[in-house]
Amino acid sequence: MRKIIANTSWLLVDKFLSLVAGFLVGAWVARYLGPAQYGFLNYALAFESLFVPIAGLGLASIVVREIVRAPDDKNTILGTTFVLQFAAGLLTFMLIIGASYLLRPDDVLMRWLMAIVAGQLVFRAFSNTVDYWFQSQIQSKYVVWSQNIALVLIASIKLALILVEAPLIAFAWVVLAQVVFLTAAAAVFYHISGQTVKVWRASVHYAKHLLKDSWPLIISGLSVAIYMRIGQLMVGYMMGDEDLGIYSTAVTLSELWYFIPMAVATSVFPNIVRSRESQTEQGYRKRLQTFYDVMAGIAYIIMIPCALFASPLITLLYGPEYVDAGPILTVHIWAFIFVSLGVARGKWLIAENMTRFSMFATILGAIASIGLNCLLIPRYGGLGAAWATLASQAIAAYFSCVLLKGYWYVWGQLSLSLLIPFRLVLGKRDKDFLSKI
Secondary structure, three states: OHHHHHHHHHHHHHHHHHHHHHHHHHHHHHHHHHHHHHHHHHHHHHHHHOOHHHHHOOOHHHHHHHHHHOHHHHHHHHHHHHHHHHHHHHHHHHHHHHHHHHHOOOOHHHHHHHHHHHOHHHHHHHHHHHHHHHHHOOOOHHHHHHHHHHHHHHHHHHHHHHHOOOOHHHHHHHHHHHHHHHHHHHHHHHHHOOOOHHHOOOOHHHHHHHHHHHHHHHHHHHHHHHHHHHHHHHHHHHHOHHHHHHHHHHHHHHHHHHHHHHHHHHHHHHHHHHHHHHOOHHHHHHHHHHHHHHHHHHHHHHHHHHHHOHHHHHHHHHOHHHOOHHHHHHHHHHHHHHHHHHHHHHHHHHHOOOHHHHHHHHHHHHHHHHHHHHHHHHHHOHHHHHHHHHHHHHHHHOHHHHHOOOOHHHHHHHHHHHOHHHHHHHOOOHHHHHOOO
């Protein structure tokens, strides 16, 4: 437990620094570019993010799980992971370039933005692989160090670009540069930790084994990307770049907090895998309930203040040009509770090797997101996209559990976690609630 807390603390320190340096500098960039150009850049970023799950091949938690289960095979697992993700990164890079010519045939600047931003998919293969190793060892301090070195460099460059009044395309190059710096830093810290890439070996057998378990997560990740990013793309397409810039500021502030459940889940996941093997069923479920409760409690602590002070916060950070993002943030922030529980439930599904249900649940969320965005954006603009995001997250992370035949207790556990504020006030015992479900 001390190791988990220490590891989570490192991850939280990393993201806090990202909040102070990266986010505040990002807000300055948004002020400098204005809603129209900021929306233009975010269109390229949102489109690239749709391909991230394909480049990652859904391997993150699978690789961590396999290293925990078979530590003697770590070099083969890591080498195979790197080769698979590098090849997938090259493929997605070419797909994005091809798509840019189809979607924006007459927009040379947008095609350049999309190509530059897509370059990071290739460089992420190495840094991701190293990250998986440190996750499996609950040693995220090395990842934190490498990420913050890259963060400081990039924040400094962004400030310099603002001061010299650089053009929009320069900020796209900075996005790519951050991943390049991160890759170099990851290589250094992997060596400092006593490891070496020279012993990595790729294996066709392991590649088949990893992809056999991860292919549903590829589809799942793609579906998640769709219901998280399709709103931005559709707002840009239906409403224009300026509306997209305003909507993107609300999304940025709302998603800013997603690192917290991810950091907690990353640290807890190896312990969940071990608990499944060593604990009784009752003890295993009790640990999972605690995990869900913590994730939900964190979400409520963040959501309530953000919803209450959304408009003043937007105006303070981004300026009066972005004031219309306030109501959007008030709605969008409530998706955080389902994101937190979805991350927690996702780790349980991987520990149980139930990746196909994860795929099914996220496909439901993606379908709901596309349909609701088509229905709500023409009438309500960015606010409609925010409601679509909230609904699709709820469907994917929570309501889909009703369809999990034989595992309805999971829906009960998530329901119990959603009631955590009332339970804390009323002092109800978990087992009393679960016995009624």
